[in-house]
Amino acid sequence: MWLIVMKEILVESSVDKIVIPDNLKVGLMVAKQREQCKNGGCSFDYYGLGFGQSPFHIPPPLSKALGKSANQGHYSDAEGISELRKAISGFNKRHFGLDVEPERIVIGPGTKDLIHTLFGIIKGGVIIPSPSWIGYRPQIYLLDKHFHTFYLKPEFNYKIQPDDLDEFISNLSSAQHTLILNNPHNPTGNVYSKEELEKIAEVCRKHNILVLADEIYALDTFEIEKFTSMGLVYPEGTFITNGISKDRSAGGYRLGSCILPTTSSKKLKADFKKVAATIYTNVSTPTQFAAIKAYEPNDEIDEYIEITRQIHRMMGRYLSNEWNKVDGIKATRPDGAFYFFVDFNDLSSAMKKKGVMNSNQLGESLLSCPHHLATVTGDANMLDPDNFGARIAFVDYDGKATFDNYKKNPPKSASEEVEFIKLNAPRMVKSTDALRGWVDFIKQT
């Protein structure tokens, strides 16, 4: 009998450059820690502050529409069905005051895929602010593109400062570059004012910089009147990505859109379709038909977005405020999305004495027994190893029950809001005690 020995299957070196995405990594870390705890006799559960998923149910008009569109089994145009692109155009006008012809809209399987497609099409390097969402850098590695890290400063609350950006870009080559502007910002919860965006746009115009405006959390801006789309202030150079994953809680539907800049040539639009057709053919046609409901005017969906926005505001402001009171901890005050960012650097020498040597190990330490705090740290926020920071997602509660309770009896004062949070999100409330316990442990000599 012959024994066939396979040679090791080789993979591209670009794959070795990427790490497992944060959501999977945190899930695996929690599973491992849970097992260790079980073996050690500890049955206490986890503070789920890592995974950034909306805790709410799918808005009923959307889930019903998906059932009805099950028979739409044909392939569609790569850029998406025209009824949906028209609905997205109307949605952008209603919510953001943007005039977008449907021809400038491309539908994709979530904005993550659209961002990847965009990186593949647009020539030149990418400027990624740090800290940032984990998604961008691995895609750039896979595509073998250049990127430049632009460090956001805590003293400016991690917001892009136009003068710093101007100086930074002046030191780059004159080749085309694309700046990532994620607003509201994952991981800090920052929201840029119109004036701040105008100043950034001025710098981009001066240097001919394109902008990838990742506005996936736009409608999760707590005071929605404070949100301005970059597409309004820099229409000629901005690609806007948005979708139904966050404010309509339909991440698993995998549907988003990319709006191309007003100056996009016929060729660029055709190129986008060509690449979309090559990579994913089209987004699932039943999902596209259902999504029309998510974008057309609909009172129930508007109410849904407003209620979930208010709950995010209460939860985020409460928790960041409580965490900020803990000695050695500095938390950002979120204005949108469902995250805030925590700076642990004041504890760095105490942490090092306890063997927590870098920002990745910070996550492991917070998760360890008996602290049980699942967060996203280190590489997953594009942080340097010596920068001890963590992203906190304030979504660890039963979204449907909380939504129903809010609808029945919305809190009417600051004290009622605190009561509401204690009732609906007890684990998140208790996470502050766990954090305090971890800080005490780190400081113990």
Ligand SMILES: Cc1ncc(COP(=O)(O)O)c(C=O)c1O
């Ligand atoms: C900042 C940011 N951009 C994009 C995405 C991807 O969203 P989608 O579900 O549309 O791919 C996420 C998801 O976590 C995100 O946080």
